Amino acid sequence: DTAVSQTPKYLVTQMGNDKSIKCEQNLGHDTMYWYKQDSKKFLKIMFSYNNKELIINETVPNRFSPKSPDKAHLNLHINSLELGDSAVYFCASSQETSPQETQYFGPGTRLLVL
Amino acid sequence: RKEVEQDPGPFNVPEGATVAFNCTYSNSASQSFFWYRQDCRKEPKLLMSVYSSGNEDGRFTAQLNRASQYISLLIRDSKLSDSATYLCVVRNQGGKLIFGQGTELSVKP
Numbered sequence: 001d002t003a004v005s006q007t008p009k010y011l012v013t014q015m016g017n018d019k020s021i022k023c024e025q026n027l028g029h030d031t032m033y034w035y036k037q038d039s040k041k042f043l044k045i046m047f048s049y050n051n052k053e054l055i056i057n058e059t060v061p062n063r064f065s066p067k068s069p070d071k072a073h074l075n076l077h078i079n080s081l082e083l084g085d086s087a088v089y090f091c092a093s094s095q096e097t098s099p100q101e102t103q104y105f106g107p108g109t110r111l112l113v114l
Numbered sequence: 115r116k117e118v119e120q121d122p123g124p125f126n127v128p129e130g131a132t133v134a135f136n137c138t139y140s141n142s143a144s145q146s147f148f149w150y151r152q153d154c155r156k157e158p159k160l161l162m163s164v165y166s167s168g169n170e171d172g173r174f175t176a177q178l179n180r181a182s183q184y185i186s187l188l189i190r191d192s193k194l195s196d197s198a199t200y201l202c203v204v205r206n207q208g209g210k211l212i213f214g215q216g217t218e219l220s221v222k223p
Contacts, residue, residue: 043213048210056210103160105158
């Protein structure tokens with residue numbers, strides 16, 4: 001009954017590969033996000049989707065492509081992985097109409113590019 | 115200048131101590147303010163929202179000073195289980211959450 005789940009939890013891959021991370025939320029929220037947390041622990045937003053529509057797209061290389069098949073899922077596909085992509089990627093969701101719009105985070109996907 | 119700045123610590127305190135974390139933000143149009151907690155190798159979780167009048171939740175007190183663009187979190191009677199990284203978070207007028215680097219707290223017996 002996990003609220004926001006991500007797969008895989010760990011991902012070790014070679015430079016140049018293409019990989020995907022999946023995210024699902026069962027909270028009925030209408031907004032989902034991808035964040036990247038680097039080695040210095042800064043958590044930065046990458047993308048936000050509201051009801052399957054992209055609403056925030058930060059300055060992220062176009063090797064990163066989010067896809068939202070429905071409002072409960074937001075997947076992240078990364079092409080041509082680079083060493084600098086190594087980080088923890090968190091998915092999150094929120095309900096836009098809630099008063100303080102609390103974001104609920106998934107457990108994270110630890111990506112290591114070798 | 116970072117949009118949200120915090121002292122990264124670590125803060126090492128004994129059990130029972132009172133500890134205060136400070137945070138400043140640069141965008142005066144920021145709309146909402148929060149403290150999140152992140153345990154080691156875990157996801158961030160909302161600790162509390164921060165309101166202009168100040169608010170308290172048990173041993174935790176949050177304060178906001180909009181004029182100074184300053185947010186604080188006070189933890190009284192620290193417990194071992196309070197050991198974590200505390201993230202100051204600001205929502206800007208575009209709806210994005212901007213996270214500070216986090217302040218690491220270690221409570222020792």
